[in-house]
Amino acid sequence: MKPIEHKTDSITTGLHRMPWTQSDNGFTWLEPTRKCNMACEYCYQRNDHASEKPLEVIEKELKAMLRLRTCDTMLIAGGEPLTHPDIVKITKLVKSLGPKPVILTNGQALTPELVTKLKSAGVFGFVFHVDTHQGRPGWEEKTEKELNQLRQSLADMIYDAKGLICAFNTTILPETLHEVADIVKWTTDNLHKVSTNVLIPVRSAHPEDPWEYYAGSEKITIDQTPYVSKQCYRNLTALDICKEIWSVHPDYRFHSYLGGTILPDSPKWLFGTHIGSRKKLFGNLGPKSVELIQSVYHLVAGKFLSFPSPRINRKARLLFAFGLIDRSIRVAWKNRFLSLLRNPLTLFEKISLQNIIVMQPHDYLPNGEQDECDGCPNKTYWNGRLVSECRKEDYLLYGRPLATFRKKSC
Numbered sequence: 001m002k003p004i005e006h007k008t009d010s011i012t013t014g015l016h017r018m019p020w021t022q023s024d025n026g027f028t029w030l031e032p033t034r035k036c037n038m039a040c041e042y043c044y045q046r047n048d049h050a051s052e053k054p055l056e057v058i059e060k061e062l063k064a065m066l067r068l069r070t071c072d073t074m075l076i077a078g079g080e081p082l083t084h085p086d087i088v089k090i091t092k093l094v095k096s097l098g099p100k101p102v103i104l105t106n107g108q109a110l111t112p113e114l115v116t117k118l119k120s121a122g123v124f125g126f127v128f129h130v131d132t133h134q135g136r137p138g139w140e141e142k143t144e145k146e147l148n149q150l151r152q153s154l155a156d157m158i159y160d161a162k163g164l165i166c167a168f169n170t171t172i173l174p175e176t177l178h179e180v181a182d183i184v185k186w187t188t189d190n191l192h193k194v195s196t197n198v199l200i201p202v203r204s205a206h207p208e209d210p211w212e213y214y215a216g217s218e219k220i221t222i223d224q225t226p227y228v229s230k231q232c233y234r235n236l237t238a239l240d241i242c243k244e245i246w247s248v249h250p251d252y253r254f255h256s257y258l259g260g261t262i263l264p265d266s267p268k269w270l271f272g273t274h275i276g277s278r279k280k281l282f283g284n285l286g287p288k289s290v291e292l293i294q295s296v297y298h299l300v301a302g303k304f305l306s307f308p309s310p311r312i313n314r315k316a317r318l319l320f321a322f323g324l325i326d327r328s329i330r331v332a333w334k335n336r337f338l339s340l341l342r343n344p345l346t347l348f349e350k351i352s353l354q355n356i357i358v359m360q361p362h363d364y365l366p367n368g369e370q371d372e373c374d375g376c377p378n379k380t381y382w383n384g385r386l387v388s389e390c391r392k393e394d395y396l397l398y399g400r401p402l403a404t405f406r407k408k409s410c
């Protein structure tokens with residue numbers, strides 16, 4: 001991995017810092033298994049077929065995580081959670097303990113029948129991980145644009161089940177960066193079906209990287225790290241992805257962010273939400289609205305909001321009232337008003353919200369320090385503690401996160 005050069009004209013300036021912390025967050029990550037039915041080229045986990053946890057262990061971990069962290073959504077992830085034979089019971093268990101159960105899946109094993117069963121068990125929705133480097137049977141040589149067909153069938157399946165949220169995670173590689181525009185266009189065309197798309201630049205380790213790896217005082221080789229990849233990927237930044245989004249929606253704006261554990265203004269997570277109808281986008285939620293929504297939700301529900309329900313999402317027109325405190329909403333309000341003047345028949349069309357989120361995971365700074373997400377939503381259970389999902393293999397293999405130092409020759 002090449003060191004990133006950190007820019008001072010940060011993209012996070014003026015955004016609301018999402019108030020998520022280690023102990024109080026929108027999300028937590030449950031890992032019922034680390035087994036998977038696919039093999040994504042860049043996956044940072046070992047596909048461990050012996051890792052399936054029995055229900056009693058899952059319940060213990062869940063309770064321990066909920067003692068350590070207040071959260072709105074429990075992501076039931078993995079590995080591939082749908083390979084777990086007790087996935088319906090797990091979903092019911094999560095629901096019974098309070099958080100919204102959301103299943104993070106590659107979608108390969110999902111059928112309309114299973115969606116119905118999971119809905120009866122209380123599932124709140126699905127986040128689908130779909131992109132071109134997953135070795136997905138039947139989709140191996142497809143482009144991101146062609147994969148929109150698969151995204152569409154998954155989104156339709158969830159929409160038909162009614163009342164569930166449908167979101168996507170998309171890993172972006174340097175060779176697919178130019179296809180971000182196609183992914184974003186498809187996402188906004190499905191504003192009424194897709195609540196969120198999270199665009200995540202790939203991270204992996206390669207022998208040409210300028211780092212030496214240490215587990216405590218023991219030096220290890222790159223092959224002993226869980227992240228080693230045959231490919232040497234250029235580390236994309238959040239800004240690289242934002243530029244592609246702006247090529248489609250020049251007016252798209254982010255409202256909040258999570259910074260880095262070392263660089264507080266690093267755009268680790270950039271959250272943006274646009275408001276629109278099926279045919280037209282009117283504008284964005286601004287930082288003030290999000291600050292108010294998070295604060296009021298926390299006051300009333302005792303936790304920070306993660307995913308709003310589809311019912312709330314489709315009542316987005318109520319948010320126009322936030323124009324009193326939020327300039328971005330006033331712009332959206334004006335655009336909506338102008339479109340009504342042009343076509344009054346659009347008065348009754350549904351107005352929805354949709355999030356496009358950009359991440360910049362795990363950066364190596366020039367001195368070898370590692371900048372991670374401050375307020376990481378994806379914390380999971382390990383040995384009585386919460387650890388970031390992207391570092392869990394370090395803990396499983398070495399009992400601690402790997403340290404990196406710049407090679408003397410570099």
Ligand code: SF4
Binds near residue numbers: 378379388389391
């Ligand atoms: S620290 Fe790692 S697991 Fe946590 S949000 Fe960032 S990339 Fe994801």
